[in-house]
Amino acid sequence: MGDERDDAVLDAVGPRLRALRRARGLTLAGVAATIGVSESTLSRLESGQRRPSLELLLPLARGYDVPLDDLVGAPRTGDPRIHLTPxxxxxxxxxxxxxxxxxxxxxxxxxxxxxxxxxxxxxxxxxxxxxxxxxxxxxxxxxxxxxxxxxxxxxxxxxxxxxxxxxxxxxxxxxxxxxxxxxxxxxxxxxxxxxxxxxxxx
Structure with missing residues (x-):
């Protein structure tokens, strides 16, 4: 049961990455140049042909400026406040x-x-x-x-x-x-x- 849940979480990462990129009007080439990952790797990741790994998700989270939890669909925990820096x-x-x-x-x-x-x-x-x-x-x-x-x-x-x-x-x-x-x-x-x-x- 646990393995099935993990598979479902990983399978959802690709569509989530594609939706995030398209919502921001970015191209695969643009994201690849920003985070230093090949365009083909990103394409395979978004299509589900490649399973996401921490070494791929960390630069993507930094490049999109979102928490890593957002990319894997993890529930938010901890301090709910937004800390804005003037x-x-x-x-x-x-x-x-x-x-x-x-x-x-x-x-x-x-x-x-x-x-x-x-x-x-x-x-x-x-x-x-x-x-x-x-x-x-x-x-x-x-x-x-x-x-x-x-x-x-x-x-x-x-x-x-x-x-x-x-x-x-x-x-x-x-x-x-x-x-x-x-x-x-x-x-x-x-x-x-x-x-x-x-x-x-x-």
Missing amino acids: ISRFGMTFVPLSRRPGGVHAFKAIIPARPAPLEPTPQTHDGFEWLYVLSGRLRLVIGERDLTLPPGEAAEFDTSLPHWLGSADGGAVELLILFGPQGVRAHVRAEAQRPVRAEGRP
Whole structure:
């Protein structure tokens, strides 16, 4: 009975790996290059032609940034809390809400209250950003545009344009940010108000 359960667990690993890869829009070649395993080995593993081993599952778990238990379908045990590591940058605190490599990344951003608002120092980089103001009043500078967004408003823009985020009145601001590489944009299915858009190159 125990051997049958073990076989069932191992047989389910391949389809689980394939579903995980496809859900993230990754190719076999891309995953193989990331974790250092041949594409043919990954293909055989996903199709069930090769049984999974610890030496294969460990780099896959690291490459997909998921617990090893997720790959073998083991029940979660221990501390159920999610431990997020904040990142401080540009006078703001970013709390990552997603852990997968590549694709769109989600953050909660916190701009602390200050006695006087900071002067804008616009930056540029490749990518596309979508943001939603949770609380406070956000000052958003994009190129020549200087906007103030109250809670509940959203904006999306090409980050190759000079841009800067800060508090409009010196108070604290909290917002959600989705950031993706160039050409990857957030798709909002329904919205109360149309988001502010700023485009760079076509």
